[in-house]
Amino acid sequence: DAGVIQSPRHEVTEMGQEVTLRCKPISGHNSLFWYRQTMMRGLELLIYFNNNVPIDDSGMPEDRFSAKMPNASFSTLKIQPSEPRDSAVYFCASRGGPEAFFGQGTRLTVV
């Protein structure tokens, strides 16, 4: 199994630009999670989906953040417009049983 696949691995963008992060979960997993990791706040859950349906988006920091899961094999996290304080590593994880498996992350830098 290829594991959870995220793209891009690195993204540098200018403040105000739209950023789209992508995730392909492990085939057969029915839960998908988006996390943000920073030095100050550690790993924060932004949103998670169960069977492609958003269950809890209380961790999404602002309306500038949105996430979609159009099908079982693809999810996006979008930031529009981006701000320097959005700079972080964004992880996607999927779960089919008790354990969650993480992608390698997207390191986002907003300048």
Added chain:
Amino acid sequence: GQQLNQSPQSMFIQEGEDVSMNCTSSSIFNTWLWYKQDPGEGPVLLIALYKAGELTSNGRLTAQFGITRKDSFLNISASIPSDVGIYFCAGRRTGANNLFFGTGTRLTVIP
């Protein structure tokens, strides 16, 4: 969201020494997971625990699910340089889909 209290925050040890770290929560969990994160990578699952009192080993790693269901411990025996990284505990409450993460323990092994 809720975070687990993980300690210590960082450790500097000599190669060959044993390491202990723990995680506590104010809530009861039915699953405890321990992850390791290498620089530039996503967290990788090390050990999963599903029952109070359970003691599970994975090579030089041993983890225990506390009998109160509010804590967990990870021990690493005979540390080696490749043990360097950040170790995270994670827990899930009964009936919940998402994982709550500890703040991490940064381990440095001095050869």
